[in-house]
Amino acid sequence: MTDFTPWPDDLAQRYRQKGYWLDAPLTRGLETQARARPEACAIRCGARAISYGALDRMATALARRLLARGLRPGDTALVQLPNRAEFFVTFLALLKAGITPVNALFSHRALELRSYAEQLRPRLLIAARSHPLFHDDRFAAELRARSDRLALCLYLDDPDPAQDLAAWAAPDGAEDGGAEDGGAEDAGPLPRIDPGAVAFFQLSGGSTGTPKLIPRTHADYDYSIRASAEICALTPDTVFLCALPAPHNYVLSSPGALGVFHAGGTVVMAPTPEPQLCFELIARHRVTMVALVPSAVGLWLEAVRGGLAAPESLALLQVGGASFAEALARQVPELLGCALQQVFGMAEGLVNYTRLDDPPERIFTTQGRPISPDDEIRVRDATGRDCAPGETGQLWVRGPYTFRGYFRSPAQNAAAFDAEGFYHSGDLVQRDAAGYLRVVGRVKDQINRGGEKIAAEEIEALLLRHPEVMQAALVSEPDPRLGERSCACLVLRQPLRPVVLRRHLIAAGVADYKLPDRFAFLDAMPLTPVGKIDKRALRAAILPAADAPQPTP
Numbered sequence: 001m002t003d004f005t006p007w008p009d010d011l012a013q014r015y016r017q018k019g020y021w022l023d024a025p026l027t028r029g030l031e032t033q034a035r036a037r038p039e040a041c042a043i044r045c046g047a048r049a050i051s052y053g054a055l056d057r058m059a060t061a062l063a064r065r066l067l068a069r070g071l072r073p074g075d076t077a078l079v080q081l082p083n084r085a086e087f088f089v090t091f092l093a094l095l096k097a098g099i100t101p102v103n104a105l106f107s108h109r110a111l112e113l114r115s116y117a118e119q120l121r122p123r124l125l126i127a128a129r130s131h132p133l134f135h136d137d138r139f140a141a142e143l144r145a146r147s148d149r150l151a152l153c154l155y156l157d158d159p160d161p162a163q164d165l166a167a168w169a170a171p172d173g174a175e176d177g178g179a180e181d182g183g184a185e186d187a188g189p190l191p192r193i194d195p196g197a198v199a200f201f202q203l204s205g206g207s208t209g210t211p212k213l214i215p216r217t218h219a220d221y222d223y224s225i226r227a228s229a230e231i232c233a234l235t236p237d238t239v240f241l242c243a244l245p246a247p248h249n250y251v252l253s254s255p256g257a258l259g260v261f262h263a264g265g266t267v268v269m270a271p272t273p274e275p276q277l278c279f280e281l282i283a284r285h286r287v288t289m290v291a292l293v294p295s296a297v298g299l300w301l302e303a304v305r306g307g308l309a310a311p312e313s314l315a316l317l318q319v320g321g322a323s324f325a326e327a328l329a330r331q332v333p334e335l336l337g338c339a340l341q342q343v344f345g346m347a348e349g350l351v352n353y354t355r356l357d358d359p360p361e362r363i364f365t366t367q368g369r370p371i372s373p374d375d376e377i378r379v380r381d382a383t384g385r386d387c388a389p390g391e392t393g394q395l396w397v398r399g400p401y402t403f404r405g406y407f408r409s410p411a412q413n414a415a416a417f418d419a420e421g422f423y424h425s426g427d428l429v430q431r432d433a434a435g436y437l438r439v440v441g442r443v444k445d446q447i448n449r450g451g452e453k454i455a456a457e458e459i460e461a462l463l464l465r466h467p468e469v470m471q472a473a474l475v476s477e478p479d480p481r482l483g484e485r486s487c488a489c490l491v492l493r494q495p496l497r498p499v500v501l502r503r504h505l506i507a508a509g510v511a512d513y514k515l516p517d518r519f520a521f522l523d524a525m526p527l528t529p530v531g532k533i534d535k536r537a538l539r540a541a542i543l544p545a546a547d548a549p550q551p552t553p
C-alpha cells in the first residue's frame, strides 16, 4: 500500500530545473505577502477584514498550539468548515505544522466523513458546530471509534474556549503585530517543510464505490497556483469572490483563493453563489473576479434578465466544473458586462484555461489549453491510437502538477494509470490544432450534477443494500438548470415508493447532492453482450420519461 506515489526522478528533476517546483512550502505566497504588505487585506468575511499580517499570525498561532498539544508533523487531520475565513486560517496553520488535512465539503455527511476518517485515521478533527453532524458530540465519538488515533477535536463557534477554533487561532498580543515569537508561548519553532511531501489530500469526484483521496504535494500545488495566477493576470488589486465551496480544487487553486493570496489580492467569502447575495457583496467590496459553475452562471444571467443590475466592478467571470452551453457563454459579456474565461480542471491535477487575450470565438467554444508547456496531453481513441485534431478521444495526462496515484488504492491506480504514468482522466475531448480542448463527454461512470460529481457505483452499492432492491444503476439525464441530474434505475423484488428509497439513502448518511433526483422502476435491465448493465441503452430507455412532469415522492 502506498500513501503517495512520487514522480519518477528524471521528471522530478526536470520540473525542478525548469523552475516549476520551488524549494518552498505551499504557504510561500501568504508568507511572502505577510512580510511585504502586512496591512493589505487578505480576506473579507462578513463584517471582518483580515490583513495578510493577521492571517499569517492566526495561522502561526494555531499551528504552534497544535504542536504544543502534541500533534506532530506527518499527522493527518479531517477538516470540514463552511465558507468562512477560518477555513483558510486552518488550512494554512495545518500546512505550517506539517499536518496533512483532507478538507471535506460542507455538504458531506456521515458516509463521506466516515470514509475519510477510515482512510486517513486522523489525529485531529476540525469541524463546525453549525453542521448537523456536529451539533453535539455523538458523531465525533463515532469518528473516534473509527480512528483510534483521533486525539483532538476543535469546532468553529464552540462556546467552550478549550475547543473553540477561533480561540485556538487567536494570536497572543495580536494588537502589536509581533506575534512571530509570541504565539503559543512555550511552543518551539515550526517544523521545516519538505516541499516534495504531501501537503494535503484533495477530493476525487470518483467513479468507484468509496471516495478516493488525491495526495497533492507542496511543490506541485504551488506551481499550479503561481502559473494560474499569472495566466489570469492576478494583481494586488484583484478582489475575488469565493462563492463555491472553499475546499473545491477550482475555487482553491485555479487560481482561486490561494492564487489571490500569492498575488496579494483580497478574497471575499460568500456563503453560496446565489445572485442577489453575491451581487450585493460584489458591489460592497468592488469584486473584480469570480469563479462559478455553469448552473450558477445560469442563475446570474436569469437574475440580470429579470431586472437585477449587473455588477459593475466585475471584470472576469470564470466558468468551469461542468459543460457550459455555448449559447450561454455568448451571453456572459453582453449581460454581465465582463470578460469570460472557461476553465476545465480536475482535482487530480491538469487545469486548462482559455487565455484572457484569446479571440472571443475561442473563449465561447473551447475549454482552454493546459497551464504548463510540460503538461503532456494524449487524446486516444478506444484502440489507443492518437486522435487527429478535432477527433473525439479519451484524455490522458501527465505533468508537473498531475498526481501519480490515489491514496492507498492499488487496484484503482492500476486502472487509472498506464505504464508511462499517464492518468486516464475518463473525459472525452477534442483537441484542435492549437492545443485547445473541448470536453464532449466522458467514459467514467460519474454524474456531473451542476459541477458536483457523483460516482454511480457508490450510490448503486448503497441502493443494493436495501433488501427489496435486486439491481441498481445510476445514470444521468439532461436537466435544464444543472446540465445533468441523476436517475436511479431499479429492478425491485416488490414495489417500493421513491420516498422509502430516499430515506434509505439518507439513513446511510450520504450527502444530499448524491440523492437521486428521480427513480425509474424497470422489470429488467438492458444488458451488454458480456452481461453487464448497458447504461447507454438504459439512458435511452428512460429518456422519454425525463421530459414528463415528475411526481414528487
Ligand code: J2J
Binding pocket: 203, 204, 205, 248, 249, 250, 251, 253, 254, 319, 320, 321, 322, 323, 324, 342, 343, 344, 345, 346, 347, 348, 351, 367, 425, 427, 439, 442, 448, 451, 453
Ligand atoms: C466540462 N467538464 C468539466 C469543464 C471540469 C478547475 C475547474 C474545474 C475543476 C473540477 C477543477 C469542466 N467542462 N469546463 O478541479 O481546478 C469535469 C471533467 C473533469 C471533472 C473534474 C479545477 N471542468 N469538468 O471540476 O475534480 O469531467 O474538478 O474530469 O471536481 O469535472 O472534477 P473536479
